[in-house]
Amino acid sequence: MKDILIIIGASGHGKVVADIAIKMNKWQSIAFFDDDESIKASMGLKVIGNTTDAYIYIDKADFFVAIGNNATREKVQEKLMDEGMSVVSLIHPSAVIGTDVEIGIGTAVMAGVVINSSSKIGKGCIINTSSSLDHDNVIEDYVHISPGVNLAGTVKIGKGSWIGIGSVVSNNVNLCSGCKVGAGAVVVKDITESGTYVGVPVRRVVR
Numbered sequence: 579m580k581d582i583l584i585i586i587g588a589s590g591h592g593k594v595v596a597d598i599a600i601k602m603n604k605w606q607s608i609a610f611f612d613d614d615e616s617i618k619a620s621m622g623l624k625v626i627g628n629t630t631d632a633y634i635y636i637d638k639a640d641f642f643v644a645i646g647n648n649a650t651r652e653k654v655q656e657k658l659m660d661e662g663m664s665v666v667s668l669i670h671p672s673a674v675i676g677t678d679v680e681i682g683i684g685t686a687v688m689a690g691v692v693i694n695s696s697s698k699i700g701k702g703c704i705i706n707t708s709s710s711l712d713h714d715n716v717i718e719d720y721v722h723i724s725p726g727v728n729l730a731g732t733v734k735i736g737k738g739s740w741i742g743i744g745s746v747v748s749n750n751v752n753l754c755s756g757c758k759v760g761a762g763a764v765v766v767k768d769i770t771e772s773g774t775y776v777g778v779p780v781r782r783v784v785r
């Protein structure tokens with residue numbers, strides 16, 4: 579644990595992430611990096627550089643990538659890790675984490691989340707506000723579980739998938755990598771082909 583936490587991305591998602599870090603009370607100072615030079619501060623926290631400046635802080639700072647897009651977050655986090663930066667996970671103090679739960683590097687667990695026993699969360703995931711993940715879930719790397727999602731027991735979500743706000747996945751259902759599930763959708767069967775799925779029960783959106 580270093581003295582400074584640098585959050586990459588000063589957008590709305592970055593603000594929610596910064597709030598978690600403030601509440602964790604582990605860093606002497608918290609600042610942002612953002613590639614938009616016009617943003618000087620966010621929520622009273624300074625923007626002190628952009629991703630190309632990370633090496634300046636290699637000995638002094640922990641890093642967290644607060645970029646909502648799964649593929650971009652993966653790219654930036656993997657580069658930081660390859661360069662030997664310290665990437666941390668952020669877990670809101672109100673989150674309820676069960677026994678035998680694993681949470682990967684660079685993952686954010688937001689306010690009001692419940693993750694039940696023996697679930698495994700990969701690296702660089704967003705487990706967003708008030709989502710509920712029951713027992714024995716496997717959430718692969720760089721997945722976004724949106725606010726208010728309910729995952730039943732023994733659900734598997736493949737790498738880089740985005741599960742939309744308020745959606746539901748029934749027990750023992752597997753989603754392959756690269757799935758996008760729409761707001762309010764209900765998934766009751768395995769999804770084996772990447773793509774966008776909406777509705778109750780879900781149908782694939784064909785373009």
Ligand SMILES: CC(C)(COP(=O)(O)OP(=O)(O)OC[C@H]1O[C@@H](n2cnc3c(N)ncnc32)[C@H](O)[C@@H]1OP(=O)(O)O)[C@@H](O)C(=O)NCCC(=O)NCCS
Nearest residue numbers: 706724725741742743758759760761762774775776777783
């Ligand atoms: C699923 C989603 C990603 C699709 O976005 P898109 O690729 O831009 O697709 P479109 O808006 O063009 O919609 C395609 C079709 O699916 C329908 N559709 C889109 N989202 C839907 C949803 N959530 N439920 C039901 N139908 C939906 C549209 O009405 C449209 O139907 P049509 O072809 O019959 O007209 C998006 O609508 C969505 O639900 N995003 C989730 C947002 C979210 O969770 N935000 C939280 C961030 S923290």
